[in-house]
Amino acid sequence: MDPSSLISHSALPEIWHFPMARGIREAASGMGHRDVSAGESTVTEQSGDLWSKKKRRDSGLSSAAASEDESSKFLSNSSGGNDLDDSKALEGKSRGENGEWKADVEASSTGKKPDQTLEPPKQDYIHVRARRGQATDSHSLAERARREKISERMKILQDLVPGCTKVIGKAAVLDEIINYIQALQRQVELLSMKLEAVNSRINAGMESFPSKDFGAQTYHTPSSSGFPSQPTREYEHEQGSTTEWLHMQVGGTFQRVT
């Protein structure tokens, strides 16, 4: 599988966090010509200490040159090397050493837009971009895509775990998640013990088993001291019907058992 295809379209804006670039990109994609602005964008690169700007108008030329170029790295997922490849290479705009976009690149790209709208729309490809100095071999690309995925999932988990949104740092978030799950598992354990106790109390006829105090002492601690239990609306309004249903179920149980 091509590593670059791991990154979805929707994930792209995140990578592309420079507002200017995004604006251009969006404009281009909105017109159905994603490669339009990029197609005309000049590729700037660093050679030694000097910034030498090479303007490549011809798309075929620029892609060929870009692939040779060490400092400006373009990646395409269609490694077949067809016309898609060209446009992709073009779209990957070289970034300055400090991660700044070259103003002149933008200017030229915006200026040329009208000409480029004639090009056919190419939308069904996904690309991974490498910044200057980043490795472009497939392994590191895949690794980058994986990291993206992981951070995305971490965000989802963060939303799930109560009180986790304020925590900063991956390790701390992981710790929080682990604590949460541990607490839940412990709670399940305690509740099963409690259920057992109540169950046997009912079965044994109450006086033989002093589980009432025992239960009251032990089992209310986790809910009070542990995690802030998330009250969920939908559950509560649903609870009325469920408890009724439970009533039926459990009542039936006891009739059968006792």
Added chain:
Amino acid sequence: MKQNKNTSSNNNPRKASMQTYHFLRSLTQINLTRPSSPLLRRSRAIRRAAYVSMARAASPRRMWTRAILGRLQLLRRARLLRRRRNYKKKTTISTPHDKLRRLVPGGEEMDFCRLLEETADYAEFLSKQVRIMESVVDFMEAECKKKEEKV
């Protein structure tokens, strides 16, 4: 996007009721089959029932559900699991990743990406299970009190 879909399906009341249904059914099973076994074992059986009902209610495509159900089969077949677990405990290093791996059933075999996804799903079902059990316990206690009053 995928996650959103999942959460919406998890919030489905029918699924939640499936979970409670499985759980209660296995509770009655426990009541019927082991009326006289020791307390600890029975509570363990209840806990297992809780996890299994979770796994039954969740999507069978999830790895953690398969791990739970597979573990159940293992338990039934032989007590293989205990040996395995002991073996695993010796070899673990306690980075947070590995901790999480040990917490989520079947986590040892997943890559980290998958692990996070499964964790999210698992946590959701776990919290639901806790709520179900709480309500069952509440109900049973109420029942107890009623009985006491009658007596």
